[in-house]
Amino acid sequence: MFRNLREDIRAVFDRDPAARSFWEVLTCYPGIHALIFHRFGHWLWGHRLRWLARFTAHISRFLTGIEIHPGATIGRRFFIDHGMGVVIGETALIGDDVTLYHGVTLGGTSWNKGKRHPTLEDGVVIGAGAKVLGPITISAGAKVGSNAVVTKPLPAGATAVGNPARILDNSPQSKEREAQAEKMGFSAYAVGRDQDDPLAKAIHGLLDHAAETDRRLASLLRELGEQGVKCDDEVQAADRFDPKYLSKIVD
Helix, strand or coil: CCCCHHHHHHHHHHHCCCCCCHHHHHHHCHHHHHHHHHHHHHHHHHCCCHHHHHHHHHHHHHHHCCEECCCCEECCCCEEECCCCCEECCCCEECCCCEEECCCEEECCCCCCCCCCCEECCCCEECCCCEEECCCEECCCCEECCCCEECCCECCCCEEECCCCEECCCCHHHHHHHHHHHHCCCCCCCCCCCCCCHHHHHHHHHHHHHHHHHHHHHHHHHHHHHCCCCCHHHHHHHCCCCHHHHHHHHC
């Protein structure tokens, strides 16, 4: 029942730069507490101890602010960041390496029995305040932006934002911008790339400029190399920038 707890805690270190120690995560992260309660409640649910399972989930909600129905199926290395206000319904299916932020709802759109909650495949990220509703599938690696409302399936690797949610473009420029953002340590909370936010547009412009600057520098270094000019030491010094440091200082 708790055999995966250690890797659940390790997943926190992979996705939250604020995590500093195993003991801190175990004692101070409500997402971990809710997951421990759920593992126990789900075991009770599977053994047909339904009232005790529901009462365990009720206590978990009281202590953590996270409501997970004991009937929900959750995979390995699941991470709820911050956690307050998260709701996961009875028939939800969650794969491995899934991340949810605070205020996420995995809800139903019907009062009928049977499958009525979403399925999240491996590696899905759901941003803060997003609502994923109905028996739909969010395919592997997809991202849902903050405050989006999703009622239709998403293909693998897609990013959806807005209400109702729409899938963002998958153009080469968009991919290059995302790669540049990741390289610089800029990530977060599954915010969409083309929302009408002046600050977001300014950041996108800076990322595009950084990507173009990198391209020009690579071309210049290649030309210098062809001319016999060696600058390996200078390049290595520039490459020693730690992108995780940026996340830590703004956390």
